[in-house]
Amino acid sequence: MANAEKTSSGSDIDEKKRKRKLSNRESARRSRLKKQKLMEDTIIEISTLERRIKENIERCKVARRRLDSLESENVALRSEKTWLLSYVSDLENMIATTSLTLTHSGGDDENVNVEIAAGDCRRRPMHDLSLSYVGLVWFGLDRLRSKINFAFTGCETPYMAGIINPGSEGFQKLFFGQEEIVIPVHAAIEAACAAHPTADVFINFIHQLCILQEVLSIYSVVASSMPALKQPTIKVVAIIAEGVPESDTKQLIAYARANNKVVIGPATVGGIQAGAFKIGDTAGTIDNIIQCKLYRPGSVGFVSKSVFDGFKNNIKLRMFESLRVFFIHHSSFPADGMSNEMYNTVARETDGIYEGIAIGGDVFPGSTLSDHIFRFNNIPQIKMMVVLGELGGRDEYSLVEALKQGKVNKHVVAWVSGTCARLFKSEEQFGHTGAKSGGEMESAQAKNQALMDAGAIVPTSFEALESAIKETFEKLVEEGMVSPIKEEVTPPQIPEDLSSAIKSEKVRAPTHIISTISDDIGEEPCYAGVPMSSIIEQGLGVGDVISLLWFKRSLPRYCTKFIEICVMLCADHGPCVSGAHNTIVTARAGKDLVSSLVSGLLTIGPRFGGAIDDAARYFKDACDRVKYYIISPTATTIILLGRIKSRDNRDKRVELLQKFARSNFPSVKYMEYAVTVESYALSKANNLVLNVDGAIGSLFLDLLAGSGMFTKQEIDEIVQIGYLNGLFVLARSIGLIGHTFDQKRLKQPLYRHPWEDVLYTK
Known part of the structure; x- marks a missing residue:
């Protein structure tokens, strides 16, 4: 009996122990699950925090970029504010002294009197610049040949100091006459300016319309021109580009004005100093340069408002204005349209051009007509000036005021194109943003009349411009202001390139390599006379290509198959x-x-x-x-x-x-x-x-x-x-x-x- 009770008591104890163990195990399991859940929640929370941190970092980066952009804009705005205050002050002084009242006929036939200041106070004068005319070129490798050829006609050495090509360094080989020379190529503007401290002109050949900003933003006009303006050795930046946003142009102009730099363009073909320096594509081919006598300096300074976006967009304007189909004296029109035609005209009727500039046809040009007229007025070699303006804008009135105030004491022959605009019922756009018919004050007739009243020599029509230039020059010769050229300088002859001489069948040159297996001259490569497309269309294989390139014939299929088997094995x-x-x-x-x-x-x-x-x-x-x-x-x-x-x-x-x-x-x-x-x-x-x-x-x-x-x-x-x-x-x-x-x-x-x-x- 006692043993039975003892056994029963032991069983109860074992059962309690077993239950306790099960309870402990369950508690441990729950504890593990709880810890695991806590760990998973912690990991999720950490991941969430990491994601939020990354997002905040990205937001900070965006904010930083935005701040940098705002700071840059702020600098430009402060510069523009300074200029505007100066402009307003000068404008108030000018209004107090003189004004020009013009009558504008509006669409409602009501006469509205418009009063403007006839002076240009938009920038510091340019005539204090002393340029050595040694240039740095951004890209434009294909255009260097024409510049080097031009330099050979009138210079002892090339005026191009170097080329800037981002990502590339080394040298570019070119011919200077019969001699082959090398021009340094630099990867950055800063490096180029450091290597050529005497170079003070920067020529930018980037075409804004061809830029994919999200991919090639480094090559945009403002991104490539602003670093050049910031270089202490660079005094002039010429921008050969169209389609530059006005905001970018304003930014460049504001910085240039604040630092007494000169911007030529954008939307310009450049300029030329005869026998010394050429910017852009102006003056055309070397044959035209020689015909226009641009290989030696003359006595005429020429400045034009624009080139009308290439002569194509100017056909309508010239057709009505001259009552002819085209205004062309010789052969075909070169790339820079009216500028080049005027070089030709001046060369025929005077002793030639000393310097010619096309300021560009955008609404906001980097430099104005009066800027360059002031420069010309202070150059002793220039005895008379020719100005070719256009309808639209008020740039010509700054020249009017300068003439009235006696700031220009040399003869100025001027003409403003666009007198045909009145023939159109509505406002017309001629070529680019700056040339459009608008108010009466911006019309060609009003500008021509204002220039004539101010003392400029203004012909009755565009056709009479040549005669006016001739008469003015002959008067200077009679007064002894200009000495006629007794003996014309003969420019050195540019040696013809071998490629062009061969093309024109003037010379014959031996070949250095003989090839009979392939030909890549046509539209597609040919293997032993078989076009690439034919090989693909016929489904030929590697063995067939080997038979053509190695054996110069199409072998039977079993032969080419054997070749392929040999290659595989x-x-x-x-x-x-x-x-x-x-x-x-x-x-x-x-x-x-x-x-x-x-x-x-x-x-x-x-x-x-x-x-x-x-x-x-x-x-x-x-x-x-x-x-x-x-x-x-x-x-x-x-x-x-x-x-x-x-x-x-x-x-x-x-x-x-x-x-x-x-x-x-x-x-x-x-x-x-x-x-x-x-x-x-x-x-x-x-x-x-x-x-x-x-x-x-x-x-x-x-x-x-x-x-x-x-x-x-x-x-x-x-x-x-x-x-x-x-x-x-x-x-x-x-x-x-x-x-x-x-x-x-x-x-x-x-x-x-x-x-x-x-x-x-x-």
């Missing part, structure tokens, strides 16, 4: 052969693909892969002479000896080649001869089986002879040159490239041969 033979081993070692040394490939190819020769030609020579010589073949040790090495092959372990590649040949070749004479030699050799040694070199060599002889497309002399030449080894080189390059990629993909370390594999001995 010889592409690789494992990593242990000498070529693959060299490539692997080179690749593991960190060398590039080409170096690794070449190191393997250099092992190809008599002992590795390069015995196909020798095998073909042996078989051809013996079979063609129908003599008993003497198996020499050399022949054994070349065509028979198998390293790991024997009578019972034939080379599978040899079997595949022979099988294809028996099924497709019309004749296998050389292969059968090789098999006969192999049978005889096997009676001497078990490992003297035909190797792959001997098989390819004998079968290629059958291909050449059996195709009927080669003469005996051509077959001998092919074997002698080494065509067949070329097949192995081509094929094995595939495998060697594969080994290079394999080692680099596996990131294998530098190879070092193990000591235990070296016998050190004396």
Whole structure:
């Protein structure tokens, strides 16, 4: 009884222990789950915090960029504010002294009196600039030749100091007359200015309309011109570009005014100082430069408002104004339209141009007509000035005021184009943003009248402009202000380039390379006369391309198929052969693909892969002479000896080649001869089986002879040159490239041969 109670008590205790253990396990499990859940929540929270931190960092970066942009805009606005205050002050003073009242006829036939200040106070005067005219060019490599040719006609040395081409450095070769010279190429504006401290003119050839701002923003006009303006040595920046946003132009002008720099353009073809310096494409070809006598300085300063966006957009204006179809004195119109025509006119009626500038046709030009007139007025060599303005804008009135105030004391012949605008019922846009018919004050008639009243010599029409220039110049000659040129300077003749001379059939030059296998002159490359498109359309393969480029003819399909089989079978033979081993070692040394490939190819020769030609020579010589073949040790090495092959372990590649040949070749004479030699050799040694070199060599002889497309002399030449080894080189390059990629993909370390594999001995 006692034992039973004792047993029952023990069972209860065990049950309690078991329940306690289960409870503890459950508690532990719940605790683990709770900790795991807490850890997961913590990880999620950390990830969320990291994401928020990254987002905040990006927001900070965006805000920083925005702040930098605002600071830049603020600087420009402060500059513009300073200029505006100065402008208002000068304007108030000018209004107090003089004004010009014009009547504007509005659309409602009501007369409205408009009062404006007739003076230009928009910038500091330019006549205090002393330019050495040594230029730096941003891009424009193709335009340098015309500049160098121009320099040769009137300068002892080229005036171009250097070229700026982002990302490139070095030298650009060009001809200066008969002599070849080099011009430095710099990667950055700062480096160019440091290397050429005497260069004070920067010519920017970037075309704004061709810029993909999101990709090439570094090449935009403002991004490339502003650093130049900030260089202390640069005094003039000429921008040869159209379509520049007005905000960018204002930014450049504001900085230039604040720092007494000059901006010519944008939307200009540039300018020229006769016999000294040329900016942009102005003056056209070298023949036109010589015809316009721009190779030596004259006595006339010329400035034009614009070139009317290239003569094309000016046809409508000139057609009505002159009542002719075109206003052209000679041949075709050059690229810079009216500027170039005026150079021609001035050269005919005077002693020529001293300096000519086209300020550009945008609403906000970097420099104005009066800016350059003030400069011309202070240049002793300039005796008279010619101004060609246009309708739209009020730039010409600054010149009117300068003439009235006596700031210009030289003769000014002026004409404002656009008198035809009244013939149109509505406002017309002529070419660019600055030339458009608008209010009466901006009309060509009002400007011409104002210039005439101020003392300028204004003709009655555009056709009379030439006569006015001639009469003014003759008056200066009579007064003794200008001495007539007694003997015209003959400019040096520009040597004609070989390419243009050959094109014009003036000279003949020998060629230096002869090529008969391919031609890339036409619309598409041709292989042995077969167009590339024809090869693709016919579904031809690599073997067909080899037949065209190597043998200069289209071989039958079984021949090209055999070539492709040879390439596939010889592409690789494992990593242990000498070529693959060299490539692997080179690749593991960190060398590039080409170096690794070449190191393997250099092992190809008599002992590795390069015995196909020798095998073909042996078989051809013996079979063609129908003599008993003497198996020499050399022949054994070349065509028979198998390293790991024997009578019972034939080379599978040899079997595949022979099988294809028996099924497709019309004749296998050389292969059968090789098999006969192999049978005889096997009676001497078990490992003297035909190797792959001997098989390819004998079968290629059958291909050449059996195709009927080669003469005996051509077959001998092919074997002698080494065509067949070329097949192995081509094929094995595939495998060697594969080994290079394999080692680099596996990131294998530098190879070092193990000591235990070296016998050190004396």
